[in-house]
Amino acid sequence: VTRRDEPLPDLISDAREGNARAVARLISLVEDASPRLRELMELLAPLGSLSGGAQVIGLTGAPGVGKSTTTGALVSAYRRRGQRVGVLAIDPSSPFSGGALLGDRVRMQEHATDPGVFIRSMASRGQLGGLSWATAQALRVLEATGFDVVLIETVGVGQAEVEIASLADSTVVLLAPGMGDAIQAAKAGILEVADVFVVNKADRDGADQTVRELKGMLSLGISAGAPGGWTPPVCKTIAARGEGIDEVVTALAQHGEWAAASGSRERRRIARARREIEAIALTQLRARMDELRGRATLDTLATGVASGELDPYAASDQLIAGVTS
Ligand SMILES: Nc1nc2c(ncn2[C@@H]2O[C@H](COP(=O)(O)OP(=O)(O)OP(=O)(O)O)[C@@H](O)[C@H]2O)c(=O)[nH]1
Ligand SMILES: [Mg+2]
Numbered sequence: 001v002t003r004r005d006e007p008l009p010d011l012i013s014d015a016r017e018g019n020a021r022a023v024a025r026l027i028s029l030v031e032d033a034s035p036r037l038r039e040l041m042e043l044l045a046p047l048g049s050l051s052g053g054a055q056v057i058g059l060t061g062a063p064g065v066g067k068s069t070t071t072g073a074l075v076s077a078y079r080r081r082g083q084r085v086g087v088l089a090i091d092p093s094s095p096f097s098g099g100a101l102l103g104d105r106v107r108m109q110e111h112a113t114d115p116g117v118f119i120r121s122m123a124s125r126g127q128l129g130g131l132s133w134a135t136a137q138a139l140r141v142l143e144a145t146g147f148d149v150v151l152i153e154t155v156g157v158g159q160a161e162v163e164i165a166s167l168a169d170s171t172v173v174l175l176a177p178g179m180g181d182a183i184q185a186a187k188a189g190i191l192e193v194a195d196v197f198v199v200n201k202a203d204r205d206g207a208d209q210t211v212r213e214l215k216g217m218l219s220l221g222i223s224a225g226a227p228g229g230w231t232p233p234v235c236k237t238i239a240a241r242g243e244g245i246d247e248v249v250t251a252l253a254q255h256g257e258w259a260a261a262s263g264s265r266e267r268r269r270i271a272r273a274r275r276e277i278e279a280i281a282l283t284q285l286r287a288r289m290d291e292l293r294g295r296a297t298l299d300t301l302a303t304g305v306a307s308g309e310l311d312p313y314a315a316s317d318q319l320i321a322g323v324t325s
Pocket of ligand 1: 069203
């Protein structure tokens with residue numbers, strides 16, 4: 001038996017006992033879209049629960065704002081509290097691991113030999129919804145194998161980033177004075193996803209102004225805060241020196257408690273699963289369509305539509321019926 005064929009139940013129980021290599025193997029199955037994924041997900045399903053699991057924390061914000069530095073500082077803070085921590089660094093813009101992720105590895109080096117910390121950079125599979133799907137599956141692996149906290153760092157600004165943030169139980173939006181300021185972030189729609197704000201690089205001029213701008217916008221109701229009464233706190237940090245990180249941990253713990261009590265956590269998790277199911281279904285549908293392409297079924301339908309014997313909707317109905325039967 002080669003390592004690659006190691007039985008999944010063994011890998012899972014090793015991972016649950018804290019074996020870092022077993023965790024890494026399981027995450028690789030997700031990343032590689034392995035044919036064994038279906039079996040893995042079947043085995044992991046009974047280990048999940050709506051109320052248990054990790055606190056999944058998304059960190060998002062403009063490039064260079066200090067997400068990796070803050071993530072590293074948060075890992076240290078959670079380790080001091082005895083928590084097992086997973087870190088997923090996601091690059092939605094690139095189908096390949098980029099330089100930024102390599103940089104993250106350097107910043108995470110102090111945690112590299114700690115068996116209580118699992119760190120992985122993940123790149124997009126290049127499919128619609130493929131990234132959030134893979135991330136959701138990686139989350140399932142980490143939760144089922146006993147991680148207490150999972151930090152997801154995303155690079156870049158835009159829809160993909162908001163999509164990844166939607167996987168989290170708690171989302172941290174980072175800003176820094178003088179770059180990607182609060183008004184820019186508001187325009188990008190990024191403020192709405194924040195459960196906790198961090199104004200990092202508070203050692204630089206303008207941090208207090210950014211805090212004031214943010215609080216001003218929050219008082220106008222421009223944030224996710226409203227339903228159920230959570231107002232995102234604004235924390236000021238100097239992540240590079242670990243300053244203000246304990247306040248961020250406290251804010252996240254409070255948000256975690258609020259989210260569990262208010263039902264927000266449960267709603268987000270169901271929404272996460274819904275997107276995952278849709279992504280898998282669409283991918284399977286597309287794969288079956290590809291199998292049919294060039295085969296008699298589709299050619300016959302196409303000839304029928306081209307010649308006017310069949311309307312394209314009826315042809316499409318027949319195709320879907322053929323694909324799903
Ligand atoms: N002055 C100052 N610099 C900081 C602080 N935190 C991080 N930096 C620096 O800012 C730069 C970018 O930090 P990163 O943590 O890589 O930022 P990031 O948001 O992860 O960047 P990308 O992943 O490329 O989007 C690095 O040179 C850090 O050392 C801080 O609190 N103050
Ligand atoms: Mg980074």
